[in-house]
Amino acid sequence: MLLLFCVMACLAPGPPAWSDPPPPFDFDTGYSPIEVIIPNVIPAIYQSVSANASDATLVLRVTALITNAWFDAIAPYHPTAVGVYSDLGRQPAAEHTQANQNVAILHASYPVLVSLLPQHEPEWRAMLLSVGLDPDNPAATAAGIGKAAGEAVVANRERDGMNQLGDEGGRKYNPQPYADYLGYKPVNTAYELRDPSRWQPGIVTRGNGIFQVQQFVTPQMRVTLPYSYDTPNRFSTPAPVKSRLRGAGGMRLYREQVDEVLAVSAALTDEQKMAAQLFDDKLLSLGFSTLHATFFNGLTLEEFVQYDFLVNVAAFDAAIAVWNEKYKHDAVRPFSAIPYAYRNRNVTAWGGPGVGTVTDLPSQEWRSFMPTADHPEYPSGSAAFCAAHAEASRRFFSGSDVLDWTVPFPQGSSRIEPGATPQSDIALQWETWTDFETDCGLSRLWGGVHFMDAITAGWDLGREIGGLAHDFVQAHIAGHPG
Template identity: 60%
Template sequence: MQSTRFSTSSSLLLLGALATAACDPTLDPAATRVAASDEGVNDQECTTLLPANVPGLQAQLPTQTMGADFDFDTGNAPIEIVIPAVLPVIAGSVAPGDATIVLRFTTMLSNAWFDATAPYHPTAVGVYSNLGRRPASESTTHANMNIAILYASYRTLNSLAPQHAADWDALMVSLGLDPHDDHESTTDPIGIGNAAAAALLAVRENDGFNQLGFEGGREYNPIPYADYTGYEPRNTRFEIKDERRWQPAIVTSRYGITRAQHFVTPQYALTLPYSYDDPQDFGVPLPDKSLKKGSHAKKKYRAQADEVLEVSANLTDEQKVTAELFEDKIRSLGFSALFVSLSSGHSLLDFVHYDFLTNLAAFDVGIVVWQEKTQYDAVRPFTAIRHIYGDDEITAWGGPGQGTVNDLPANEWRSYLDVADHPEYPSASAAFCAAHAQASRLFLGTDDLGWTVPIPAGSSIVEPAITPAADLNLHFPTFTDFATRCGYSRLWGGVHFEDAILASFELGDEIGAGAYEFVQAHIDGTPP
């Protein structure tokens, strides 16, 4: 195990950079959401969610300290350089809750780091390359590992976001590195980083996710990440033809400009997994309530919709801000993992291994989740509530700042969170968190987490200046508690029925355990 530990100041840099980049609307056009549609697209502003129980962790340091000030011998390039540079690019392209693309970036990057540093570990081998073993004398400092990481990151980022090639070049130059040095070898860190990335990209650029945009027989004008499966919703944005099935929501800006949702990246279900061979070896139970199967079908369909309305009518401030926290996968999954590495005193290699594991676990469970979402194409709560109650008056949350009202026309009800652009069952967020938690428990050898997120009064994204009414702390003592509250935050947010959450818990546990076995085997040098 690498003995040099990355410093508290290094970790603060990352957390500060994440907070600054994610909350600066000049960097993140998605950070301020458009005004409410009938489906509930909230007018959101950003809030910083940093752990409270590590001294100094509230600091927000500028990303300008990257580059010339980076210490190759003691620093952590993923934390101090790569993530602060990448986050604004992700945030400027997708919202933090758009998990499929976010996970694509984070998993491929952390895979590149893992494979590029494997030669500097006593036993590890890469997932897509076996570049031999470097002498222990070459890893007495972080210098060689950081250089390998940076070149692997550079090549991977040029594949993931080629439109930012000039930015990636400038980043390398600011570090005194030559972005045009593309030689591959097994004897020096530049060549190792390039070789690791090349092997990764040879597989992952054509893994079914349609990163390059040519899937489905397209020859010209590629559309990266576009659907090629031919998915068509059974309902239109205006008409419910089948009350059991997903309906695209209408997203409306404050200026009256509207668009209809499209199922985001349905081809994710066809993407090559890491830790298992066939996603069809996994699955979740039939959502009988949503699909109106079995005895008392109509009663059960209505009962689960009524449960969502009851929760909506009784939302607490803590439930609201918890739902907002887990809506943002960077701040919840990402920040919690960084907190673990900081509080555990992880070395550079420890961090690389843990970060890759948690990203891989979420990525792999997502493939099965998208497979099941496609299969069941299940209804979201907003559609079911409108179908059942029409323009009847109901009791529920009345919108930002309105509290609970008892004269709300059902066809004007909206969920507290924005409704996601994919079918309801099973819950993606619950599965991501369950897989993340299970992989973490196994890697760390404990269920203890001890993460506290301070929420200042009035810092809500959905209800700014109103919620919470007073400062509060969200404390997650264990990974089990973290995963459970993550899952139930989808019910509190009004975007999922409980059955979708429960199904994802079991699925996430199973695939999280498999992800741990896969990564640990590569660390031990005994891959399957």
């Protein structure tokens, strides 16, 4: 019942309001990740990491490390499982209770959350106290196990390559958490597209008159420690030939993919606009589909923790490989390529919020329906995350592709066109995980942030890594991590 309550709340579009006082938590029957932890973590991520949960590398690392702590914390209560970063022995079968699992999960979350989101430390403390646990005094065995599991995740992950502490590259003073320490420099400036095949940082604003230039977010994701493989160099994506002006197809292919983005932009439906918004938000798309599948399949707490960690490993490890490829190909985004291909000419496309399709849009005034994120174009991260997530889900659910997820969008609930889009209440439905990954990938074309080839490449890369993530988590469940 509680799970149903939460899932229903979670599926509402937009950042959910957690204003209703939650019912008291029942350790024997409850799901602490869903009822206690996620409702506290989601607002903290929206507030302190990413306002729309669209900054994938930063958001996914937070959720991966938290679910990692849960998995490791309850491994001692499973017949065979071992943690990724701790091996805390095996508790007697009589101790394999949901109450002990919940205690371990909550105590494991605390050190990880304090490490990742230290500015919210009072909230993490209050979160444990709200269910009667004292973060400073893990008296029960389960509490000690949880605390040790969480601390081991922190110890192994604080220096995983992402520069969480801000001192990588030998920095001694004024730490810069998550700053690039490998020295990526774009070949293009925001003002001049010197090489029309390569990434150009965009100019962004929060609408207050301050404009800033994008910087490639966390390029060091490519050297960050994966869970399920040794090095992202084992993967490769085909070169983005249509973006390569010096290639065989030259301007013809370059314009071909530009024209595809423009044609989509000119014919956007309400369904496409809302899908683009949903899949831009990694918590709403990846996170809430996980909760839906958990409820739909009636998972136990233990199964949920294993499944949630699995899909997080899948997306996180996909992100590392995607960033490795993004860095390598350094490909141009549509917002740069469109004015290059149609210099000083008008195009037919979406004319901006509330304006609809116009036929006299100066190419340099085109904008993508969704904001274009701050990293090179090829391959699509979202396509890869969703494919990894879908493949991991299919594997976890014994090959079943059934998803059966419906997300309602009330009239006017668009963030880009508030009040106007969608024109009436609509609902998007995904019958299968294959539908989910397909629409997720395509939504990046609808959103105007990707060319089609980047989406195809993302799907392929993600699907492969989803399988590796499954093997990795299953090996830990079986107690043979290899």
